[in-house]
Amino acid sequence: MSVSGFAVIFQGIEPNTSKPIITNTEIHVPQVTDELSEGEVLVRLVSSSICNSDVHTLQGRRKEPTPSILGHEGCGIVSLSRKNGVEPGTRVTFSIMDSCGNCRNCSTGLEQKCDHLYKYGHSEFSGRNLSGCYSTHILLKPGTLIVPLPENLSSELAAPLNCALATMVAARRIAKKILGERVKGSNCIIFGAGMLGIFGFVLMNEEGMNVFMTDVSQERLNVAKEFGCTPLSGSELGNQKYDLVLEVCGVGKVVEAALPHLNVGGSIILLGSVTPNTEFTITAEALVRKCATISGLHNYTKIDLEDAVQFLNEHQSKYKFANLMSQPIPLTQFYSALSLALDQTYLRVILDNTK
Ligand SMILES: [Zn+2]
Ligand SMILES: [Zn+2]
Numbered sequence: 001m002s003v004s005g006f007a008v009i010f011q012g013i014e015p016n017t018s019k020p021i022i023t024n025t026e027i028h029v030p031q032v033t034d035e036l037s038e039g040e041v042l043v044r045l046v047s048s049s050i051c052n053s054d055v056h057t058l059q060g061r062r063k064e065p066t067p068s069i070l071g072h073e074g075c076g077i078v079s080l081s082r083k084n085g086v087e088p089g090t091r092v093t094f095s096i097m098d099s100c101g102n103c104r105n106c107s108t109g110l111e112q113k114c115d116h117l118y119k120y121g122h123s124e125f126s127g128r129n130l131s132g133c134y135s136t137h138i139l140l141k142p143g144t145l146i147v148p149l150p151e152n153l154s155s156e157l158a159a160p161l162n163c164a165l166a167t168m169v170a171a172r173r174i175a176k177k178i179l180g181e182r183v184k185g186s187n188c189i190i191f192g193a194g195m196l197g198i199f200g201f202v203l204m205n206e207e208g209m210n211v212f213m214t215d216v217s218q219e220r221l222n223v224a225k226e227f228g229c230t231p232l233s234g235s236e237l238g239n240q241k242y243d244l245v246l247e248v249c250g251v252g253k254v255v256e257a258a259l260p261h262l263n264v265g266g267s268i269i270l271l272g273s274v275t276p277n278t279e280f281t282i283t284a285e286a287l288v289r290k291c292a293t294i295s296g297l298h299n300y301t302k303i304d305l306e307d308a309v310q311f312l313n314e315h316q317s318k319y320k321f322a323n324l325m326s327q328p329i330p331l332t333q334f335y336s337a338l339s340l341a342l343d344q345t346y347l348r349v350i351l352d353n354t355k
Helices: 052-058 155-162 164-182 195-206 218-227 254-261 284-290 302-315 331-343
Strands: 005-013 020-027 041-050 073-081 091-094 137-140 146-148 187-191 210-214 230-232 242-247 262-270 293-296 349-352
Touching: 005 331, 020 331, 041 091, 041 155, 041 331, 052 331, 073 137, 073 155, 091 155, 091 302, 146 302, 155 164, 155 302, 155 349, 164 195, 164 242, 164 262, 164 293, 164 302, 187 195, 187 254, 195 210, 195 218, 195 242, 195 302, 210 218, 218 230, 242 254, 254 262, 254 284, 262 284, 331 349
Parallel strands: 187 210, 187 242, 210 230, 242 262, 262 293
Antiparallel strands: 005 020, 041 073, 041 137, 041 349, 073 091, 091 146
8 A cells, every 4th residue: 555645643642641642644645536435535735724623623622423533624636536527736625514416405505504415624534544634645535526726726815715715605695585686875883893704794795795893802803904894892883784794703692692783674693602501582573573594504515616726716816815724834744833823813824734
């Protein structure tokens, strides 16, 4: 068996120190197309980024099978392909999930909830399944959407687009469906000034909305302000009413704060609350009288990924996305990258998967 790459393998949490056990482990990378099954694509990763969900896993706050190759945000160059229309040498991004395309959820635009869902960066590593982005290579399954990257979009900038940006593109799709003509010129408030929040700002700003943002961290709000967003300090939501509320902070209770400020016909979309302790209390009456809509959104569907690539490419010169990201850190120095992610100096720590 030839060894031709390496992966950062997460072995679990050290019980005494509560620190993650990480090993740089050599992996076997398929060398010829015959080693791939029908529909599989091998990608040599160029760039990846550390999502907060991975930080939580590495802190022991979220449980994942071990050993595993974490990481689901990334892009790279196709090195072997057994999928029609996907050619070796093409630089691509890919959906963070693989789905069957046939089940009820897949056929109704909810591929991220496929009955046979497989999510990259979330499965036990058995030796062949190169399933995560903290690796020199990733092996994409047949039901994964693969989207070519435009030539002038850098791999560093493109790394987080298949998670954070695509998810916010899905939120924009839902908001536009609910609000229709009401989007343009109306107010939006975003709870959470992280990567999702900033992407949310940019997307809704481009739709002609006045976007406000709130966060418990003044530092993060300052970043949002530099980006062009209107920050609201503390729990002050201002005198204005909002047509769109986006929750990307993981605190369900923000619904209670937002509802009195919601316009008639307004929409609240919850995206960040992915832990069980996110209860909120509202009255049905408040929803009824305001003709309000509350929606939940987890991840995104495949069409959103294509839209995200196009959006980032078209707006990369207008917004300074690179300021939100660290300089690329070699994958071999994953521990340094992780401590930088824990510092929260940048909204995304970028890895150089070629070093
Ligand atoms: Zn992510
Ligand atoms: Zn399915």
